Amino acid sequence: MNIWIAIGATAVGCYAVKLIGLLVPDGVLERPLVKRLAALLPVALLAALTAQQTFADGRVLVVDAKVAGFAAAAVALLLRAPFLIVVGAAVVVTAGVRALTG
Numbered sequence: 001m002n003i004w005i006a007i008g009a010t011a012v013g014c015y016a017v018k019l020i021g022l023l024v025p026d027g028v029l030e031r032p033l034v035k036r037l038a039a040l041l042p043v044a045l046l047a048a049l050t051a052q053q054t055f056a057d058g059r060v061l062v063v064d065a066k067v068a069g070f071a072a073a074a075v076a077l078l079l080r081a082p083f084l085i086v087v088g089a090a091v092v093v094t095a096g097v098r099a100l101t102g
Helices: 002-023 032-055 065-078 083-101
Strands: none
Touching: 032 065, 065 083
């Protein structure tokens, strides 16, 4: 029964968040600070997710093949490579390091 309470609370919470977003006055959304934060927030969240998935295993810091792939992707981005080349470089380097280290 507890699982259904959690599911119901989550559904109500999600609906409430969407409703609050719709009730925000247009004047607030037009402020330059709000616009700037709205543009930067997804980038910050994606960077945090990438860092967590690359460097963490639970609560432990891990340096393994994923870090090498991440570094390869960063180098490809610095060289202004197309997106598919960036992803391909990350995949190839990660697979190569995993093949070499077992």
